[in-house]
Amino acid sequence: MxxxxxxxxxxxxxQRHVTECMTFDPERVSSPERIERMKTxxxxxxxxxxxxxxxxxxxxxxxxxxHAARQRELREDLxxxxxxxxxxxEYAVPEDRDAGLVVLSAVNDGQEERVYVNISxxxxxxxxxxxxxxxxxxTIEGTQIGGFAAPQLPSELNLSGADEIRAxxxxxxxxxxxxxxxxxxxxxxxRIRQAxxxxxxxxxxxxxxxxVGEAAERxxxxxxxxxxxEQRRVFDFGGAVYRDEELGKEVELVSLELxxxxxxxxxxYDEAEQFHQPGADWDAYHDWSILEDRVCIESxxxxxxxxxxxxxxxxxxxxxxxxVNLTCGWGSSIDIDDVQRIVLGNLVLWEAG
Numbered sequence: 114m115x116x117x118x119x120x121x122x123x124x125x126x127x128q129r130h131v132t133e134c135m136t137f138d139p140e141r142v143s144s145p146e147r148i149e150r151m152k153t154x155x156x157x158x159x160x161x162x163x164x165x166x167x168x169x170x171x172x173x174x175x176x177x178x179x180h181a182a183r184q185r186e187l188r189e190d191l192x193x194x195x196x197x198x199x200x201x202x203e204y205a206v207p208e209d210r211d212a213g214l215v216v217l218s219a220v221n222d223g224q225e226e227r228v229y230v231n232i233s234x235x236x237x238x239x240x241x242x243x244x245x246x247x248x249x250x251x252t253i254e255g256t257q258i259g260g261f262a263a264p265q266l267p268s269e270l271n272l273s274g275a276d277e278i279r280a281x282x283x284x285x286x287x288x289x290x291x292x293x294x295x296x297x298x299x300x301x302x303x304r305i306r307q308a309x310x311x312x313x314x315x316x317x318x319x320x321x322x323x324x325v326g327e328a329a330e331r332x333x334x335x336x337x338x339x340x341x342x343e344q345r346r347v348f349d350f351g352g353a354v355y356r357d358e359e360l361g362k363e364v365e366l367v368s369l370e371l372x373x374x375x376x377x378x379x380x381x382y383d384e385a386e387q388f389h390q391p392g393a394d395w396d397a398y399h400d401w402s403i404l405e406d407r408v409c410i411e412s413x414x415x416x417x418x419x420x421x422x423x424x425x426x427x428x429x430x431x432x433x434x435x436x437v438n439l440t441c442g443w444g445s446s447i448d449i450d451d452v453q454r455i456v457l458g459n460l461v462l463w464e465a466g
Contacts, residue, residue: 179288180206180231183295184217187229190267191220191374196448198373200344214321214334217295221341222374224440226300229265232321232333234292239325243282245275247325251298253308254318254335262298262321268444296321305340315339346371346449348463355457357407360400364408366462367436369455371414373446376424378408378439389432405430408457409439414447415454422447 184203188194193201201220215231228251239247243264252259264286272278286295298321308317318335348369356363367379388398406426413421427439455463 179291179293180215180217183229183231187218187265190445192446196373196446197450198344198446200341200373202341214319214336216319216336216338219338219341220374221302221343221372222442223343223345223370223372223377224302224375224442226302226305226340227374228298228300228319228338230262230296230298230321231293232296232323233294235287235294235323236292237283237287237289239323240282240287240294241279242325244278247323249296249321249323251300252320252322253305253312254320256308256311256317258304258308260299260301260304262296265295265297302340309340344372344449346452348452348455350455350462353460353462355408355460357404360404362400362404364404366408366457369463371449371452373449374444375440375442376409378412378424378427378441379436380405380408380439381436385437386432386435389430389437405437405439409441412455412457412462414452415456416448416451417453 184206188201188203191198191201198220200222201218203218204216206217207215212233217229217231219226219228221227249262249264250259251262264282266272266281266285270281270285272281283289287293298319305317309315312318316337316339319338320332320334322330322332324330348371350366350368353366354363355366363382365381367381370377370379382401382404385401387393388401409424409427411423413423415421424441425443427441429438429440431438431440453465454461
């Protein structure tokens with residue numbers, strides 16, 4: 114609630130009463146009718162002040178409520194409690210901020226920090242330009258470091274086309290009454306560490322920007338932000354070899370680094386370094402690319418209740434330290450401590466002892 118605004122309103126009413134008292138002349142109050150008019154005037158002023166206080170309080174409460182509601186929705190959608198996610202942090206919801214940037218929560222998925230924020234005010238007209246002519250990004254003030262942001266939508270949604278995306282954003286990520294939009298920012302963990310080193314601090318000043326058409330970007334923030342701790346489990350496959358009969362190729366599976374929201378499969382195969390260089394021969398790499406995806410998609414993580422999970426296709430495949438790092442990510446969390454077996458076809462890669 115904007116206490117200073119409410120105090121100002123009350124102060125104005127008090128000042129009016131003081132002024133009336135200072136200018137009151139008994140000689141001029143010559144009839145009961147005039148006295149009644151003055152009483153009525155004073156009562157109306159007090160009623161207006163009370164209405165203003167209530168209006169400001171209701172507005173502030175509405176903004177606070179949307180922050181709290183978004184936190185609850187995120188917590189449920191990401192299945193934080195069910196899957197015992199320790200790398201998720203919620204931030205205190207401010208009671209006196211009705212505009213700007215509010216950090217709701219964040220989670221470390223190993224490669225990236227996913228930061229969930231609210232920005233306001235954002236008009237429905239501005240948002241109607243997304244995704245064709247409107248976009249969002251984040252930056253770290255005082256550095257050249259930045260990245261991508263987008264409206265936060267429920268993890269189970271599968272959307273296609275600008276109209277469908279826009280409708281989902283208005284329904285799930287936007288609050289029309291408070292003009293508040295919920296975004297997810299993807300912060301590369303190594304780049305944030307780089308920013309902290311450049312600034313010489315343990316936190317970074319995070320700013321979110323929105324651009325609409327040819328208009329200049331609008332900025333929200335900055336707000337100090339600190340990386341959350343990582344929750345990771347590593348499975349060593351002992352150099353297991355998988356042969357794909359269809360492709361006639363073999364790949365050595367080294368290990369899997371697993372977080373509640375992401376995975377890195379580490380593999381080796383002949384000429385892997387050559388194929389992951391800029392300008393590599395795509396035709397020569399094509400079958401290996403198919404095999405890389407099969408490792409990520411067809412491997413199964415099997416839990417104690419018998420259910421299984423696929424990490425999905427790799428979104429990046431950098432070659433580092435002699436291995437290809439197949440990096441995968443997903444929306445809602447998994448319980449990494451509940452994994453009992455990892456299999457690829459008939460090959461058991463890992464099993465709990």
